[in-house]
Amino acid sequence: MSLRLSASTVQEALDRADSRHWTRHPPRSPRARLAYLFKQNRHDIPALAHRLQTTTRDLEALSTTAPPPKDHPLYNRLEREVIRLWQPRVRRRAHDAILAHNGQMMLSFRAWLGFTAAAGSSDDPRLRFLTLSLTTPYPQRLFTARHNDAPEEDLHAILSDALGACYFHRDRPTLTGESVRLQRIDYLEFYY
Known part of the structure; x- marks a missing residue:
């Protein structure tokens, strides 16, 4: 996860504030993040591709090839989606x-x-x-x-x-x- 805790949207600001209550760190590498998101989306690759504003081909390529650079939009979208979904029970308890x-x-x-x-x-x-x-x-x-x-x-x-x-x-x-x-x-x- 990046160190930036401020946001330009309300949803992202709430998610970043929730991250202060996490008990474990989320996946850090793009492949680990993608594997987590596949699991969360019940391996529905088209739905996940739509959510990440990319194509199924790009997601499949990401799981087998080199990860995108940190300045790539898909890298940031993967991080954002993991932050949105990580530890929902901890979030609700907080x-x-x-x-x-x-x-x-x-x-x-x-x-x-x-x-x-x-x-x-x-x-x-x-x-x-x-x-x-x-x-x-x-x-x-x-x-x-x-x-x-x-x-x-x-x-x-x-x-x-x-x-x-x-x-x-x-x-x-x-x-x-x-x-x-x-x-x-x-x-x-x-x-x-």
Whole structure:
């Protein structure tokens, strides 16, 4: 696994935060990662090729020939998919423990945010660098969506709601028509 713990997607940031709770290291070599993924996908090579955005021929060649270089997109996709699937029971136990203790998680991010209010919306999203605590029910919503393999758009929407409630509206109730939109993520990291 690479040492990089930040991400540019919500799903990857959650998976990288979960990696801090692992009890064993995931496979490190491309062949070992591929063997693990074959096993996880019940040796359904076409489905795995689709998931990794490659062809079945490339996967079969990878299992018999030299591994791709570290800067190759397939190398990164193999690592990403292993991180997504590694130790699901450990991941769930960590999430359950967090939710049992007030369900708080820290979030550090740099992203462009858009705002909508009664007076209208911001035409130009603003770059923000924030570190804040997400409170109940948002960690639970993120974990549930992650366990159900929700698409990135759904995770973005949950995180946008959380930012609006936990940062912009923390001292007052949300007014009708006010919302925060997470436009683009540059850097995102969860701590729990």
